[in-house]
Amino acid sequence: MAEAIVTLQDVALGYDGIPVLEGLTVDVHAGNFIALLGPNGCGKSTILKGMAGIIQPLHGRIRCVLNGQPVRFGYVPQREAIEMVFPLTVFQVALMGTYGRVGPGRPVTHVEREQVQACLADVGMGDLGRKLFTSLSGGQRQRVLIARALAAGPDLLLLDEPLSGIDLGAAKIIMELITRLHQDRGLTTVMVSHHLKALREREAVREVVWVHEGKLLRGPVATMLAPDMVFRMMDAEIG
Amino acid sequence: MDTLLEILNSHFLLRNALHGGLIIGIVAPLVGIYLLARRMVFLGVALPQISTAGVAAAFVWHTYFHGHQSRDVSDFMLALVGSTILTFAVILGLALLERRGRGLGEGRIGMLYAIAGAVTILLLASDRVTEIGVLGLLKGEIIAIPDIELLILFLGYGAILILLTVFHKELVLVTVDREMAISLGKHVLVWDMLLFGIIGVAISLGVLVVGPLVMFGFLIVPPLIAGRLAIGMRNVSIVAAVVGAGVALAGFAFAYRLDWPTGPTDVALAGVVLALVAVGQAVRALASRIAVQ
Numbered sequence: 380m381a382e383a384i385v386t387l388q389d390v391a392l393g394y395d396g397i398p399v400l401e402g403l404t405v406d407v408h409a410g411n412f413i414a415l416l417g418p419n420g421c422g423k424s425t426i427l428k429g430m431a432g433i434i435q436p437l438h439g440r441i442r443c444v445l446n447g448q449p450v451r452f453g454y455v456p457q458r459e460a461i462e463m464v465f466p467l468t469v470f471q472v473a474l475m476g477t478y479g480r481v482g483p484g485r486p487v488t489h490v491e492r493e494q495v496q497a498c499l500a501d502v503g504m505g506d507l508g509r510k511l512f513t514s515l516s517g518g519q520r521q522r523v524l525i526a527r528a529l530a531a532g533p534d535l536l537l538l539d540e541p542l543s544g545i546d547l548g549a550a551k552i553i554m555e556l557i558t559r560l561h562q563d564r565g566l567t568t569v570m571v572s573h574h575l576k577a578l579r580e581r582e583a584v585r586e587v588v589w590v591h592e593g594k595l596l597r598g599p600v601a602t603m604l605a606p607d608m609v610f611r612m613m614d615a616e617i618g
Numbered sequence: 619m620d621t622l623l624e625i626l627n628s629h630f631l632l633r634n635a636l637h638g639g640l641i642i643g644i645v646a647p648l649v650g651i652y653l654l655a656r657r658m659v660f661l662g663v664a665l666p667q668i669s670t671a672g673v674a675a676a677f678v679w680h681t682y683f684h685g686h687q688s689r690d691v692s693d694f695m696l697a698l699v700g701s702t703i704l705t706f707a708v709i710l711g712l713a714l715l716e717r718r719g720r721g722l723g724e725g726r727i728g729m730l731y732a733i734a735g736a737v738t739i740l741l742l743a744s745d746r747v748t749e750i751g752v753l754g755l756l757k758g759e760i761i762a763i764p765d766i767e768l769l770i771l772f773l774g775y776g777a778i779l780i781l782l783t784v785f786h787k788e789l790v791l792v793t794v795d796r797e798m799a800i801s802l803g804k805h806v807l808v809w810d811m812l813l814f815g816i817i818g819v820a821i822s823l824g825v826l827v828v829g830p831l832v833m834f835g836f837l838i839v840p841p842l843i844a845g846r847l848a849i850g851m852r853n854v855s856i857v858a859a860v861v862g863a864g865v866a867l868a869g870f871a872f873a874y875r876l877d878w879p880t881g882p883t884d885v886a887l888a889g890v891v892l893a894l895v896a897v898g899q900a901v902r903a904l905a906s907r908i909a910v911q
Contacts, residue, residue: 460795466851511849
């Protein structure tokens with residue numbers, strides 16, 4: 380089995396000192412594609428933020444190491460989280476991905492700019508670099524945010540509900556894109572989603588982790604997305 | 619045209635006031651872009667008012683303990699100390715409350731604005747000499763700026779310009795997407811403190827030269843105009859600085875020619891430019907719609 384690049388050991392995560400989830404133990408192995416599912420408000424995004432170091436654990440330990448080096452994250456937040464007032468172009472948004480490896484005060488080099496352009500081309504946005512980010516459709520913005528995450532040169536791609544709030548056609552394109560990036564680049568991927576149909580259609584998704592009543596339930600796609608399992612896991616929302 | 623040539627003459631008597639206005643006109647909009655981007659416009663109104671309260675408090679404090687006659691420091695330095703201390707104390711307090719998860723509440727900032735305004739008036743009422751000095755500040759009477767004050771303004775705003783340029787990408791990143799900044803290993807607290815420090819210095823220094831109303835005007839209106847005319851962060855910054863400088867120059871010329879107070883003339887002129895740009899864009903949009911039909 381490939382090396383575990385993210386390990387959560389008996390972790391409690393929450394906000395303002397109040398835990399949302401406790402006793403979490405889970406790991407993410409290199410090359411895996413995991414879908415993180417669960418009802419609204421169950422803590423899926425909180426787990427993703429814990430992995431990315433955006434929130435610190437209230438208890439326990441989160442280890443993110445690959446080949447002895449800290450894991451580089453490509454974090455794609457929920458699209459609504461970025462309500463841009465800055466008049467940034469598509470290229471300038473994607474360029475932010477490089478800011479992690481370009482030190483403070485250092486300009487972004489020509490080589491890095493070319494890499495960003497390649498990332499935009501990779502997600503089918505290569506021709507729209509000069510457009511205002513806020514003038515794009517939901518699906519296009521999502522692709523730019525994925526390009527930004529790729530520009531970070533990530534070991535692990537963390538996607539927080541990349542399919543929410545966009546139409547079915549755009550969701551299909553985004554899902555195909557994520558699948559291609561995972562397969563072509565061997566990119567380890569953890570994705571929070573509600574789109575069960577889209578996940579079932581993708582063979583690339585290897586494992587599903589349900590977040591249910593504060594506990595994690597993990598297994599292969601066929602088992603975890605079986606109708607009776609889905610019904611059981613989503614009962615909190617349905618009931 | 620004659621007025622413009624006269625004020626641009628190197629021997630012009632009020633050249634320091636013009637240069638001071640130009641420095642603020644160029645740099646303040648660049649700071650204001652961050653206030654707009656962080657949706658902290660209300661803070662941009664409140665901080666100059668708080669800074670003015672600090673100036674009034676410093677003058678009254680000095681009068682109370684030392685009297686008017688025995689002032690052993692210049693008014694400018696005294697005002698700078700009062701303005702800086704109160705501005706930074708409030709910024710620090712607000713930042714601490716924000717970090718404790720209590721948000722940068724508009725109610726809290728509004729309350730500070732109201733209290734700062736009230737305290738300023740009460741302090742002025744208690745000391746006639748302070749009242750005269752600070753009233754000039756409130757009116758935005760930019761007339762005489764000694765060389766040393768202009769130098770301090772130049773150095774302070776020069777440092778702000780350098781910091782905004784050198785750390786542009788970090789400041790943009792923590793402003794646009796804090797979560798991504800953390801995931802990339804950036805110390806957001808450090809960059810937040812730098813940005814708030816820049817805002818604090820810009821306001822506490824600028825208020826001493828142009829007053830709270832004009833300071834707020836230069837922080838907010840040129841970036842709003844630039845946001846309508848340019849795309850991309852660099853272009854918007856350049857246009858905002860050019861608009862700020864243009865308004866400062868034209869405003870000074872109008873005020874000199876018509877014998878109006880400079881500050882309010884600058885702000886009114888900036889408002890006229892914003893209105894003209896908005897109307898021009900609306901007309902253009904209408905014309906293109908008609909052309910399509």
